[in-house]
Each structure stands twice: as structure tokens, then as C-alpha cells.
Amino acid sequence: MNQKQNFTKGFIKDNAVFVMLLGLCPTLAVTSSAVNGLGMGLATTFVLVMANIVVALVKNLIPEKVRIPSFIVIIASFVTIVDLTMAGFLPSLHEALGIFIPLIVVNCLVLGRAEAFASKNNIVSSIVDGLGMGLGFAFALTLLGAVRELLGAGSVFGLSIPIFPTTEDGAPITMLLFVLAPGAFIALGYLIAIINRFKKS
Amino acid sequence: MEIFAIIISAILVNNIVLMQFLGICPFMGVSKKLSTAVGMTGAVTFVMVLATIVTYLIQVYVLEPFGIGYLQTISFILIIASFVQMVEIVLKKVSPPLYQALGVFLPLITTNCAIMGVALLTIQNDYNLMEGIIYAIGSAIGFGIAITLFAGIREHLDLLDVPKGMRGTPIALVSAGILAMAFMGFAGLV
Amino acid sequence: MAKRESTFINMVVTLFAVTFIASATLGGIYELTKEPIAKAKLEKKLKAIQLVVPEFDNDPNSEMYTIKTENDDMPLEVYPAKKGDKLVGVAVKSYTMKGYSGLIQLMVGFKPDGTINKISVLQHAETPGLGTKMTDASFKDQFYGKNPADFNLEVKKDGGDVDAITAATISSRAFCDAVKRAYDQYMKGGKK
Numbered sequence: 001m002n003q004k005q006n007f008t009k010g011f012i013k014d015n016a017v018f019v020m021l022l023g024l025c026p027t028l029a030v031t032s033s034a035v036n037g038l039g040m041g042l043a044t045t046f047v048l049v050m051a052n053i054v055v056a057l058v059k060n061l062i063p064e065k066v067r068i069p070s071f072i073v074i075i076a077s078f079v080t081i082v083d084l085t086m087a088g089f090l091p092s093l094h095e096a097l098g099i100f101i102p103l104i105v106v107n108c109l110v111l112g113r114a115e116a117f118a119s120k121n122n123i124v125s126s127i128v129d130g131l132g133m134g135l136g137f138a139f140a141l142t143l144l145g146a147v148r149e150l151l152g153a154g155s156v157f158g159l160s161i162p163i164f165p166t167t168e169d170g171a172p173i174t175m176l177l178f179v180l181a182p183g184a185f186i187a188l189g190y191l192i193a194i195i196n197r198f199k200k201s
Numbered sequence: 202m203e204i205f206a207i208i209i210s211a212i213l214v215n216n217i218v219l220m221q222f223l224g225i226c227p228f229m230g231v232s233k234k235l236s237t238a239v240g241m242t243g244a245v246t247f248v249m250v251l252a253t254i255v256t257y258l259i260q261v262y263v264l265e266p267f268g269i270g271y272l273q274t275i276s277f278i279l280i281i282a283s284f285v286q287m288v289e290i291v292l293k294k295v296s297p298p299l300y301q302a303l304g305v306f307l308p309l310i311t312t313n314c315a316i317m318g319v320a321l322l323t324i325q326n327d328y329n330l331m332e333g334i335i336y337a338i339g340s341a342i343g344f345g346i347a348i349t350l351f352a353g354i355r356e357h358l359d360l361l362d363v364p365k366g367m368r369g370t371p372i373a374l375v376s377a378g379i380l381a382m383a384f385m386g387f388a389g390l391v
Numbered sequence: 392m393a394k395r396e397s398t399f400i401n402m403v404v405t406l407f408a409v410t411f412i413a414s415a416t417l418g419g420i421y422e423l424t425k426e427p428i429a430k431a432k433l434e435k436k437l438k439a440i441q442l443v444v445p446e447f448d449n450d451p452n453s454e455m456y457t458i459k460t461e462n463d464d465m466p467l468e469v470y471p472a473k474k475g476d477k478l479v480g481v482a483v484k485s486y487t488m489k490g491y492s493g494l495i496q497l498m499v500g501f502k503p504d505g506t507i508n509k510i511s512v513l514q515h516a517e518t519p520g521l522g523t524k525m526t527d528a529s530f531k532d533q534f535y536g537k538n539p540a541d542f543n544l545e546v547k548k549d550g551g552d553v554d555a556i557t558a559a560t561i562s563s564r565a566f567c568d569a570v571k572r573a574y575d576q577y578m579k580g581g582k583k
Contacts, residue, residue: 021370024225025314025318068282069279069282072311076278076279080271080272080273080274080275099318102273103314105317106278108309111312181222181381182378182382184222184378186375186379188374189373190371192374196366196371
């Protein structure tokens with residue numbers, strides 16, 4: 001496939017979350033707001049692209065049997081770099097994402113792409129694949145985050161969107177469930193159903 | 202925090218899957234049949250408890266004293282990957298049918314965020330070794346309960362007349378959401 | 392494209408090399424980010440203190456002292472805020488374990504005489520929509536400017552002066568417990 005297809009497949013056709021159901025843990029956990037979903041999506045994209053680059057570079061130097069452990073160490077290193085950098089320069093996002101930053105290392109999307117693509121393709125294709133899948137993942141998380149934030153807190157990216165009736169002091173009466181655990185499952189379920197419908201047409 | 206509170210919290214109040222969102226991938230993937238769900242729980246419990254012990258020891262006796270805390274992610278995941286490898290080898294010899302049934306999900310235990318998550322949370326919650334072990338056992342039980350309940354629900358769902366667009370993953374997710382809502386009722390128990 | 396053979400030597404060398412390079416790189420990044428991380432942590436603390444005490448120009452963090460009694464599970468941290476040499480207030484990091492979902496941590500700002508200046512909720516796991524209302528001005532404001540010497544820090548239901556959050560009595564009681572703890576410890580022996 002050409003690079004354009006390579007890039008765009010990550011957004012709808014092979015979307016990591018909606019189609020391949022990879023990386024569901026962070027997807028459900030951090031999308032209580034759009035900005036958190038976006039932040040996690042971009043952090044994961046960074047790890048994905050960097051890991052893809054390194055794996056594509058060294059794929060011929062690594063013996064078959066120690067492939068997976070080596071990939072894991074490479075991925076874990078970039079995760080740690082993201083973790084440290086965020087703690088130092090984006091402390092509030094770091095606190096919001098919490099334990100799910102180190103958990104990027106077990107995001108099946110990242111190891112999956114390294115194994116399925118970067119270890120078998122050249123550097124440029126691997127970069128494009130990483131960018132496409134990563135940004136597609138970010139897109140999914142931001143979308144889910146926006147939906148949950150809108151329904152659960154009446155805002156998107158912190159900007160309040162007045163679609164709910166309000167109490168006397170102006171606070172919107174929202175469907176609180178959506179920023180909580182059950183709401184994540186339910187919102188994602190419906191989003192996938194809608195996207196499937198969209199894909200078919 | 203006393204033992205009882207830790208266990209009840211891990212199993213019910215802060216259920217590892219339904220409230221803390223750890224272990225979703227195997228939760229969705231293995232919960233289609235009751236038998237695989239139970240088998241998976243056994244494997245996860247084994248790896249979770251052992252991994253928590255070893256990662257705790259590494260954290261307290263190696264990472265902290267030498268000031269190399271930033272190697273936490275790498276060392277923890279390598280420990281977990283090694284244990285999963287061990288489980289695979291043992292299972293192949295001891296129970297080939299279970300090994301076959303779990304299939305590709307066995308190596309995927311490595312990427313089970315629940316195991317890495319519990320190891321990290323043990324350190325974060327400042328538990329000592331004993332509390333960490335209890336927490337790991339409690340979390341594994343919580344994982345098992347969630348996945349078994351869900352498998353039962355899914356076996357049922359397969360027999361029902363679900364609207365076409367919702368069939369498969371969407372309805373499973375919505376059901377999981379309702380199950381999570383039920384578990385929310387445990388809040389305030391401890 | 393021929394791959395390296397999976398001989399034992401190759402495997403060991405590769406794993407060792409990968410881990411070594413990774414650790415060395417991370418060590419370098421750690422050194423680079425050590426300061427920004429420490430700075431971010433300090434700023435967060437200072438911001439929390441700034442929110443609850445009157446204007447100050449010292450460094451409360453460097454003058455921090457702790458108080459602990461046998462009944463407490465954790466020590467309380469006291470941050471004196473000064474303007475010039477005069478004490479204008481103290482921020483007390485207090486806690487309670489009696490929240491609906493356990494631990495609640497507050498930063499209570501006192502004027503030197505014990506009057507409550509402002510309160511910030513640092514950490515909690517209370518029920519969203521109910522206990523979480525304790526972070527709203529509509530609940531917190533009733534404490535401001537009151538001196539616990541004549542403002543009874545119990546909910547009205549228990550004979551005190553505090554208006555509890557509707558349907559969140561446990562969270563409200565816990566909040567009061569944390570404020571009371573801060574006040575008692577500060578007044579008893581914490582003043583320096």
C-alpha cells in the first residue's frame with residue numbers, strides 16, 4: 001500500500017480502538033475529559049513512533065528469540081522518557097493521567113505495531129504507520145473524551161456547552177454517570193456501534 | 202490499612218476491572234466462554250501475586266537504595282514478561298488442553314495492564330510486602346469475579362435477539378457498563 | 392534481509408546491549424529532568440499554600456514543620472506564611488480517614504489567631520455529585536472567617552454550626568474532622 005493509505009488506515013479502517021479493540025484500558029480510564037484523552041493519545045503516539053523507528057533500525061541486529069523482550073525494553077524506555085518529561089514540564093497532565101502513563105508500555109497497540117509492522121518494514125513506512133495508528137488512537141480517545149465530558153460535565157475541552165438545564169447557581173445538571181466508570185463502557189459501546197454503521201455506508 | 206479493608210476494596214469497592222479499568226483487554230477477549238474465563242483467572246492470579254512480590258522487592262532493595270527509580274517501568278515489565286514465559290512453559294507441560302484453550306491470550310497476559318497496574322499501585326499505595334501480597338490476591342479475585350460474571354452474561358447475550366448494529370462488541374461494552382454500575386453500589390462499604 | 396542467528400551468545404549480547412543502552416539513555420534523561428520535576432512539585436505545593444493564606448513573601452516550604460500526636464495516623468505539615476518578619480498565617484495540611492471513601496486531605500489556611508482563612512481540598516475519593524460538593528464554594532465558604540473557638544466544627548445534625556451537604560453527611564462530617572484536627576493541633580502546640 002502507498003504511504004497515504006498507510007497513514008490513513010489508522011483513523012477509521014483499522015482504528016486501534018474502534019476496530020481492533022486495542023489499548024482499551026487507557027481508552028476507558030482517561031477519557032473523562034477531552035483534554036486528558038488528547039494528552040494520552042499524543043503521549044502514546046510519541047512512544048509508538050519512536051519505538052517504531054528504533055525497531056525498524058535495529059530489526060536485523062536482534063536475534064529472533066529475544067525479539068519480544070528487546071522490543072519491550074525499547075518501548076519501556078520511551079515510556080519512561082515520556083513519563084519523566086511530562087512530570088517536569090506538564091505536571092497537571094501528568095497528574096491527571098497518573099498510573100496510565102507507565103501503563104503505555106502494556107498498551108497492546110504499541111507492542112503490536114512494533115511486532116507486526118516495524119520489525120518487517122523500512123524506517124519511513126514504520127514512521128508513517130506509527131503516526132497513522134497513533135493519531136488514530138488519539139482521535140478515538142479525544143472523541144470518546146469529548147462525548148463523556150459533554151454528557152457528564154456539560155463542557156468540551158473545558159469550554160462549557162449549555163445543553164443541560166441548570167440549577168439556581170448556574171451549575172448544569174448533567175448525566176454524571178458518563179464521567180464515571182460505567183459511563184465509559186456505555187459510551188464506547190455506542191460509539192463503536194455508530195462507527196460500524198458509518199464504516200458500512 | 203487493615204487486611205480486611207484491602208481485600209474488600211480490591212474485590213468489590215475498587216474492582217480492578219470495573220472501577221479501575223485495568224485488565225480490560227483480556228476482560229473483553231477471554232470472557233466469551235466460562236471455562237476459558239476461569240482458566241485465565243488462575244493464570245493471572247499466579248503471575249499477579251508472584252510479580253507483585255518480586256517487583257516490590259526490586260523496588261525496595263534495588264531501585265530505591267541506588268536512586269534508579271526511573272528504571273521502574275523497564276524492570277517491572279521485564280519481570281512480568283519473564284513470569285508469563287514461565288507460566289507458558291509450565292502450562293504446556295502440566296495442562297496442554299488449557300494451554301490450547303487460552304491460545305494467544307497467554308502471552309498477552311504480559312500486556313495485561315492489571316498485572317503491571319497492581320505492581321505499580323502496590324508501590325504507590327505505600328503497602329508493605331504483606332499488604333502487597335494481600336492486595337494482589339484480592340485484585341486477582343476481583344478480576345476473576347468480574348470476568349466470570351461477564352462470561353456468564355455474554356454466553357447469555359449470544360442467545361438473545363440483539364439489534365444488528367449493537368451485536369458483538371457494542372452490546373458487550375454496554376453490558377459491562379451496567380455491571381460496573383452494579384459494582385458502584387459497593388462504594389462506602391469500607 | 393538476513394537476521395542475526397539466535398545463538399546463545401547472540402541472544403545474551405543483544406539483550407545486554409539493549410538493556411545497557413536503554414538504562415544509560417534513561418539515566419541521562421533522568422538527570423536532565425530532575426530539576427524541572429522538583430521545581431514542578433514545589434510550585435504545586437506553593438500554589439496550594441497560596442490559595443489558603445493571606446499574601447506572604449517568605450518561603451513557607453523551607454520553614455515547614457510537622458506535628459504529630461499518638462492518635463494521628465500521619466503527621467500534619469504546617470507551613471508558616473510571613474510578610475517580612477511578621478507571621479500572617481499558616482497553612483496546615485490536614486487529613487481525615489473518615490471520608491465515605493476513606494482518605495481526604497485538606498490544606499487549611501489559618502490567620503495567626505486561629506481564624507480560618509480559606510480551605511483547599513487536596514485529595515479525596517468521595518462520591519461524585521455528592522461528597523465532591525465539598526470542593527464547592529457553597530459548602531466551603533461557611534468556614535471562612537470563622538474562628539473554631541466560637542464556631543462549632545460539627546455538622547448541625549450533631550449539634551454543631553456547620554451546614555452539611557444534602558445527602559452527603561458522612562463526607563461533611565469527615566471534612567469537619569479534618570479541619571478540627573488542623574485547628575486543634577495548630578493551637579495546642581504547633582505555634583512557633
